[in-house]
Amino acid sequence: MRIAHIVGSLESRYGGPSRSVRALATATANLGHDVEILTSAPAAIPLESRGRLQVRTWKRGWPGYLCPVPGMTRHLRQESFDVVHDHGLWLRTLHYAHRKAAEDQIPLVISPRGMMSTWAWRRGRARKALAARLIHPGAFAGAHGWHATSAEEADEIRQLGFKQPVCVAPNGVSTPDPTEVAAARAHWQAAVPATTTMPVALFYSRFHSKKRIIELIDLWVANGPKDWLLLLVGVPEEYSISQLRSYIVRSGSAGKIEIYDGTDRPAPYAVASLFLLPSHSENFGLVIAEAGAHGVPVVVTDTTPWRALEQQGLGWCVPWDGYAAALRAALAEGADQRRQRGARARDWVLREFSWARSAAELASFYATLKGVAT
16 A cells, blocks of 8 residues: 655654654555655755655645645645545644545545543634634544544544544554663763762653643652652643743752753653653553653553553552552652562563554554545
């Protein structure tokens, strides 16, 4: 098959999809399909070609938050595909995908990427209703299928009333490269010398209210041991680095909490003893899987699809009102016990979450939809 993956951006500042879409497309190409990623950036980027995968990046138009991409529309008119798979909602790029599928009578698959969670759907409801009517009119009804990265996300799609088939294909996780891990450790130990002498509780995600970053700081002020460091690394979005640093200073926790912009820096898992993400909602939570793959036990909320970690004793996945107690329990464990727990989590994550397996699931889903697309 010839498959087009359409995503607004692959820039790291947009979080997990910037990595997961590329990884999924690469795994699909490795199965023998011809795959293109069609995306945008502040400036055009030369064609990237790796085997059966091509990445085409055009300059994003104005207004950037709606992601108009004239070059993408021209390319879609000129090329033929068997399937169009769009990642994300509320952008003009979904309109391009829908229009291409309708004109060529090929399947359109949509990955909401967490944007259909109850928490996300309720935020800016009027703006989203307007986007559904004006930015990508008819796209939801025109989809032939949906891609969910967890059973929980599939349930959310169904609860919103969508009847099309849903393929549950989780994100995958790659085995960490020892050379890259060593380089990341050296980077963060140089940037944050305290990581060489103190155990580190790590938050690594976007600085957004969805992630409960402010609540986590407050929780650490109340529960964080004096001999631990809370390291906050992420992409500034709703909160800037300066805003969060000012909040930390006002809380009296300077020295107990360090915060850094993670843009264009290596992932900091190598210096972590514990990973924290008390998010309101995650469709998958790629950073949770990555932490597990690095052998770092996690403490996450049960609004992420990681209850199996709790059930198998590999980490903590609890309601928000039980998060403080779970954090205290995790911090109270000895270093050897945490390492053993992390090692078991690593083995489980790497066994259960494979990009090759997810790509094969989706390829089979595409083939099925080709028989029903009209």
